[in-house]
Amino acid sequence: MSSVRPTVALLGLLVTATVTAAPQRPVREAAPAEPLPAETAAAQVRDRALAGGSVAWELLESLTTEIGPRPTGSPAMEAARAWALARFKALGFQNVHAEAFTKEAAWVRGQESGAIVAPIARPLALIGLGRSVPTPSAGIEAEVVVFSTLEALVSAPMGSLAGRIALVNQPMTRMQDGDGYGPAVAARAYGPSIAAARGAIAYLTRSITTGNARAPHTGSLVYEDGVPKIPAAALGVADADLLSRLVARGAAPRIKLVLESSEIASAPAWNVVGEVPGRDPAAGTIVIGGHLDSWDPGQGAIDDGAGVAITAAAAKLIQDLPVHPKRTIRVVAWGSEETGGSGAAYAAAHATEVEHLVLAGESDLGAGRVLRLLLPKMPADDPLRRALAIVLAPLRVYVGTDAAHDAGSDVEGLKDAGVPVFELTQDATLYFDIHHSADDTLDKVERADLEQAVAAWVATLELLAESEGGFR
Amino acid sequence: MSSVRPTVALLGLLVTATVTAAPQRPVREAAPAEPLPAETAAAQVRDRALAGGSVAWELLESLTTEIGPRPTGSPAMEAARAWALARFKALGFQNVHAEAFTKEAAWVRGQESGAIVAPIARPLALIGLGRSVPTPSAGIEAEVVVFSTLEALVSAPMGSLAGRIALVNQPMTRMQDGDGYGPAVAARAYGPSIAAARGAIAYLTRSITTGNARAPHTGSLVYEDGVPKIPAAALGVADADLLSRLVARGAAPRIKLVLESSEIASAPAWNVVGEVPGRDPAAGTIVIGGHLDSWDPGQGAIDDGAGVAITAAAAKLIQDLPVHPKRTIRVVAWGSEETGGSGAAYAAAHATEVEHLVLAGESDLGAGRVLRLLLPKMPADDPLRRALAIVLAPLRVYVGTDAAHDAGSDVEGLKDAGVPVFELTQDATLYFDIHHSADDTLDKVERADLEQAVAAWVATLELLAESEGGFR
Numbered sequence: 001m002s003s004v005r006p007t008v009a010l011l012g013l014l015v016t017a018t019v020t021a022a023p024q025r026p027v028r029e030a031a032p033a034e035p036l037p038a039e040t041a042a043a044q045v046r047d048r049a050l051a052g053g054s055v056a057w058e059l060l061e062s063l064t065t066e067i068g069p070r071p072t073g074s075p076a077m078e079a080a081r082a083w084a085l086a087r088f089k090a091l092g093f094q095n096v097h098a099e100a101f102t103k104e105a106a107w108v109r110g111q112e113s114g115a116i117v118a119p120i121a122r123p124l125a126l127i128g129l130g131r132s133v134p135t136p137s138a139g140i141e142a143e144v145v146v147f148s149t150l151e152a153l154v155s156a157p158m159g160s161l162a163g164r165i166a167l168v169n170q171p172m173t174r175m176q177d178g179d180g181y182g183p184a185v186a187a188r189a190y191g192p193s194i195a196a197a198r199g200a201i202a203y204l205t206r207s208i209t210t211g212n213a214r215a216p217h218t219g220s221l222v223y224e225d226g227v228p229k230i231p232a233a234a235l236g237v238a239d240a241d242l243l244s245r246l247v248a249r250g251a252a253p254r255i256k257l258v259l260e261s262s263e264i265a266s267a268p269a270w271n272v273v274g275e276v277p278g279r280d281p282a283a284g285t286i287v288i289g290g291h292l293d294s295w296d297p298g299q300g301a302i303d304d305g306a307g308v309a310i311t312a313a314a315a316k317l318i319q320d321l322p323v324h325p326k327r328t329i330r331v332v333a334w335g336s337e338e339t340g341g342s343g344a345a346y347a348a349a350h351a352t353e354v355e356h357l358v359l360a361g362e363s364d365l366g367a368g369r370v371l372r373l374l375l376p377k378m379p380a381d382d383p384l385r386r387a388l389a390i391v392l393a394p395l396r397v398y399v400g401t402d403a404a405h406d407a408g409s410d411v412e413g414l415k416d417a418g419v420p421v422f423e424l425t426q427d428a429t430l431y432f433d434i435h436h437s438a439d440d441t442l443d444k445v446e447r448a449d450l451e452q453a454v455a456a457w458v459a460t461l462e463l464l465a466e467s468e469g470g471f472r
Numbered sequence: 473m474s475s476v477r478p479t480v481a482l483l484g485l486l487v488t489a490t491v492t493a494a495p496q497r498p499v500r501e502a503a504p505a506e507p508l509p510a511e512t513a514a515a516q517v518r519d520r521a522l523a524g525g526s527v528a529w530e531l532l533e534s535l536t537t538e539i540g541p542r543p544t545g546s547p548a549m550e551a552a553r554a555w556a557l558a559r560f561k562a563l564g565f566q567n568v569h570a571e572a573f574t575k576e577a578a579w580v581r582g583q584e585s586g587a588i589v590a591p592i593a594r595p596l597a598l599i600g601l602g603r604s605v606p607t608p609s610a611g612i613e614a615e616v617v618v619f620s621t622l623e624a625l626v627s628a629p630m631g632s633l634a635g636r637i638a639l640v641n642q643p644m645t646r647m648q649d650g651d652g653y654g655p656a657v658a659a660r661a662y663g664p665s666i667a668a669a670r671g672a673i674a675y676l677t678r679s680i681t682t683g684n685a686r687a688p689h690t691g692s693l694v695y696e697d698g699v700p701k702i703p704a705a706a707l708g709v710a711d712a713d714l715l716s717r718l719v720a721r722g723a724a725p726r727i728k729l730v731l732e733s734s735e736i737a738s739a740p741a742w743n744v745v746g747e748v749p750g751r752d753p754a755a756g757t758i759v760i761g762g763h764l765d766s767w768d769p770g771q772g773a774i775d776d777g778a779g780v781a782i783t784a785a786a787a788k789l790i791q792d793l794p795v796h797p798k799r800t801i802r803v804v805a806w807g808s809e810e811t812g813g814s815g816a817a818y819a820a821a822h823a824t825e826v827e828h829l830v831l832a833g834e835s836d837l838g839a840g841r842v843l844r845l846l847l848p849k850m851p852a853d854d855p856l857r858r859a860l861a862i863v864l865a866p867l868r869v870y871v872g873t874d875a876a877h878d879a880g881s882d883v884e885g886l887k888d889a890g891v892p893v894f895e896l897t898q899d900a901t902l903y904f905d906i907h908h909s910a911d912d913t914l915d916k917v918e919r920a921d922l923e924q925a926v927a928a929w930v931a932t933l934e935l936l937a938e939s940e941g942g943f944r
Binding site for chain 1: 533536537538539540592594597684685686687708709710713714717718721770771909910911913914915916
């Protein structure tokens with residue numbers, strides 16, 4: 001970078017700082033039972049987290065070791081519910097309970113296998129996509145047609161894939177904020193119905209990943225109404241490339257697929273809740289959390305054991321303060337993010353208290369360092385914004401000028417109902433290397449990064465929970 | 473580094489360079505049919521390789537796509553023999569043939585599975601070790617005892633593991649030259665018999681890897697005579713760590729293992745040979761090559777399709793020179809490195825021509841860049857050494873002062889019979905992340921690195937094959 005001119009927003013801050021020497025925070029007594037000035041309390045809890053004083057690692061280690069992967073509808077998810085209830089109580093949270101809801105159908109993986117059978121014989125590393133229908137039990141054997149992008153598949157004429165299997169081998173771009181996922185994931189989510197509409201009898205996608213591990217990456221698909229539902233799986237990137245190379249030779253490779261799965265109708269699910277009560281019941285509640293459910297091949301460490309651990313650990317540091325901030329902090333361990341439903345169920349169950357919910361934010365982008373805080377739209381010289389910038393700067397976290405827009409899929413329902421959201425953007429450079437795969441395990445988590453994330457969350461929460469006014 | 477004083481050896485070179493202005497190489501005519509000065513020819517073939525003019529990528533792409541993994545004794549290895557014969561002929565090599573030998577036993581993997589059954593239920597990512605005996609078909613279920621290092625297992629009292637399964641969870645150190653493999657691999661090779669001697673009924677090792685992928689890494693074990701042979705497998709690193717964490721909780725985890733395998737007695741195997749004939753039949757032969765066999769879970773791309781491709785491509789560039797160097801270059805695609813035997817078979821078959829073999833070297837450390845050339849012991853101011861230093865410097869390859877000692881396991885037998893060896897050390901920083909695992913696939917190979925390796929090999933070979941005198 002060749003210039004160091006401050007942005008306009010920063011210039012505004014500098015001007016304001018000159019005019020008002022002291023931050024616009026309520027002045028409070030220093031006696032232990034009285035609240036510290038929020039900035040001081042925020043810096044204290046931030047530094048406690050950084051020094052290893054949070055329970056985030058312990059929670060994440062426990063969840064991944066004792067429970068492991070926990071798809072919604074599985075016995076492991078039931079164990080995870082009990083784990084979260086017990087842990088939230090042990091942390092001293094109040095009002096700890098599980099809020100039950102029903103999933104129309106929980107998807108359960110069965111045996112899966114695949115192989116190239118001609119012109120060579122080679123096993124394929126693959127994993128079924130969530131919500132995929134099964135193949136017949138004898139499997140499907142057919143020629144595979146390879147498309148370099150989803151757009152190329154869309155361009156294929158209707159009927160052109162009749163009796164064949166479509167593969168979209170579109171790579172994903174590595175972006176620090178994970179923004180490459182959106183354009184790539186369409187191949188997984190919508191590819192099956194796009195292929196089926198053109199006559200395909202099964203669908204494969206290159207794993208939606210920035211990594212190059214052989215292990216395939218799962219995730220949910222979305223069938224389009226009125227189009228035949230065809231079985232669908234993700235291939236390891238090396239396997240997708242191998243098929244592309246065979247096609248480049250002029251071969252018309254044939255593959256055999258066996259994908260077993262079943263569905264549990266009206267499956268029970270839960271959002272587990274615990275609270276750190278605020279000093280002022282009228283000051284409203286801030287909803288935070290991560291999702292407790294996970295995909296099945298790994299341990300659900302970065303997706304999203306980390307989010308549960310980071311937010312619960314941040315709340316615990318506030319719980320332990322001699323004086324709580326004004327607002328209540330509510331931690332929710334959502335119970336069905338991966339196959340959908342927990343955010344909508346939460347919003348529906350809490351429709352009558354929406355006005356009481358001051359802010360909402362989810363931690364669901366792994367265990368990497370926090371880089372940035374995005375807030376609801378507010379003036380650049382808002383004193384709260386300035387206080388947040390000051391307390392977060394030592395963590396190398398800045399307060400972005402854009403308003404928060406993507407605060408996690410489990411708070412989408414609240415957002416739609418009018419609850420303002422905030423976002424602590426994490427470094428997701430490596431996140432999609434292991435996301436939704438067998439490689440999502442505890443050893444991928446850098447403890448110091450996890451603790452930095454807790455520090456950013458707790459400092460942010462303390463200031464937000466002590467702040468005046470609303471964000472609407 | 474704070475000082476830039478040249479080493480003593482380099483000082484010697486500088487002095488010599490001042491005294492003798494021109495390198496001590498035979499002066500030759502410039503006419504096309506006459507040999508170029510070796511330095512010029514070496515620089516030409518080096519630059520041709522760097523510019524993408526070698527067949528290395530094409531060979532490696534073909535081998536990994538069309539043949540894939542090729543354990544000795546498998547039908548794939550038979551296909552690989554035919555592939556190598558056809559390819560060597562198509563490259564214009566002379567005297568192309570396969571030299572058959574017999575393996576006492578070829579090991580064949582069967583179905584394998586493992587799981588933690590108590591205090592939690594969790595599948596384990598594992599892979600059987602080469603030469604392991606199978607478990608009973610119903611499997612083995614027992615408590616697992618975890619040791620942090622092989623030394624800790626050695627320290628366990630005799631009989632202390634009776635009826636139990638031993639796990640050594642010793643990590644491997646990442647070293648640029650791959651030197652961390654030696655100290656780590658003992659846990660795989662010798663751990664089974666060390667555990668069996670202490671009463672263990674099965675053995676597990678953390679995968680011998682610098683990576684953290686869930687995919688386990690196989691490799692051969694060596695049973696000690698007089699000790700019961702117990703089944704043995706490697707765990708993914710996350711799985712080994714999970715068991716360690718359970719033990720750290722005071723649990724005595726129980727696991728279930730099913731490892732099927734069989735052996736083919738008197739299995740046929742082959743070393744495939746092709747030659748680039750030298751101008752002077754009396755000037756002797758330089759033996760180079762890589763090994764054609766591979767482990768089964770990946771594609772055998774970096775281990776060791778790359779070595780076959782690099783050395784055959786280097787020989788091909790010399791084959792295409794208008795005038796060949798004096799010495800013959802013989803490329804050998806060895807046929808049983810992973811489970812042993814091809815080097816010994818080759819040395820035995822060529823015992824009578826050992827005096828005719830001037831030098832030998834194998835490429836078996838992946839597809840990374842060459843960093844260093846090690847030669848047989850010679851004076852620091854030897855003109856050949858100086859010429860090599862000059863032609864390799866643009867590739868950022870230096871000529872090391874130590875004598876070559878580890879030139880690849882397939883030339884160990886020749887070395888023991890008195891054939892001098894040379895070594896082109898590759899950057900192995902990432903090699904053991906994927907070695908012997910499902911992740912050893914073509915997409916891990918950086919084409920520019922592969923071509924730099926060919927450039928280093930071909931420049932070195934041209935000068936060695938044109939040089940005077942011997943290396944004994």
